[in-house]
Amino acid sequence: RTVYVNGQYVPESEASISVFDRGFLFADGIYEVTAVLNGRLMDFEGHVARLHRSLNELNMHLTLNDNALRDIHRQLIEKNDLQEGLVYLQVTRGVADRDFAYPDASTPVTLVAFTQQKAIIDSPLAERGLRVISLPDMRWGRRDIKTVQLLYPSMAKMEAKKRGADDAWLVESGLVTEASSSNAWIVDHDNTLITRELSRSLLHGITRRAVMQLARQHDMKVEERGFTIKEAQNAREAFVTSATSLVYPVISIDQRSVGDGTPGDIAKALRRLYIEAGLSVSSS
Ligand code: PLP
Structure with missing residues (x-):
């Protein structure tokens, strides 16, 4: 290289x-x-x-x-x-x-x-969906700054792997902040997309913003607020967004299936829309 x-x-x-x-x-x-x-x-x-x-x-x-x-x-x-x-x-x-x-x-x-x-479009994880566990968010207080201080997210990822999962959703004061290296979303039973509001507690994901725009363009409702692990487990769908995963469906949280335990339709649709939008850009 x-x-x-x-x-x-x-x-x-x-x-x-x-x-x-x-x-x-x-x-x-x-x-x-x-x-x-x-x-x-x-x-x-x-x-x-x-x-x-x-x-x-x-x-x-x-x-x-x-x-x-x-x-x-x-x-x-x-x-x-x-x-x-x-x-x-x-x-x-x-x-x-x-x-x-x-x-x-x-x-x-x-x-x-x-x-x-990295194979981004044809990703096996996008097909299968992620299994995540919850862990306490023990990172520092300025997670909105994208620093190279990534030891806790690495530890969280290793703990997830040790428990047979793919990733961790981090929880602070009862609410999910984000995933170890992506933003966390759920879809409620009215098909409203929910992701935590921006603050110093989480990274302001570029993919989060892009997916939010796409969703609104397609007349989906988006709510920015925190949610609990329990709410996420009972949601219709869950997914994460990041630059290199784009949109990955989440199929279980702490061993409880989300929805029917397969990748959700809205997550799959958003992933497809985002890829289409990316491939149609000619200026970059
Ligand atoms: N949250 C964390 C902690 C991250 O490390 C990342 C980036 O990989 C994201 C969210 C997603 O941000 P972006 O969509 O800008 O890649």
């Missing part, structure tokens, strides 16, 4: 980052993952907008403009001949002596990007 590191495209075996990089020492960095379908970026504008938001919240400064960022994404897609998968972009606060205080603002950030192949 050809990867991007601080202005250069290099074979992955030649790419290097300092031992003193704050991303490595403090998880002092943020990232974005943009899906690639048919060689094209999905929702790139949304991902770049969120990148800026994360940078702002953490007082990090990126000198590259959005066109340059888009160019890096496109070049990586081209150099790696990527048809379907993702582009990962990470920005850290750069290299400095180890100190909790941020280094001088003139310290250049570290910018890394790479591609990864």
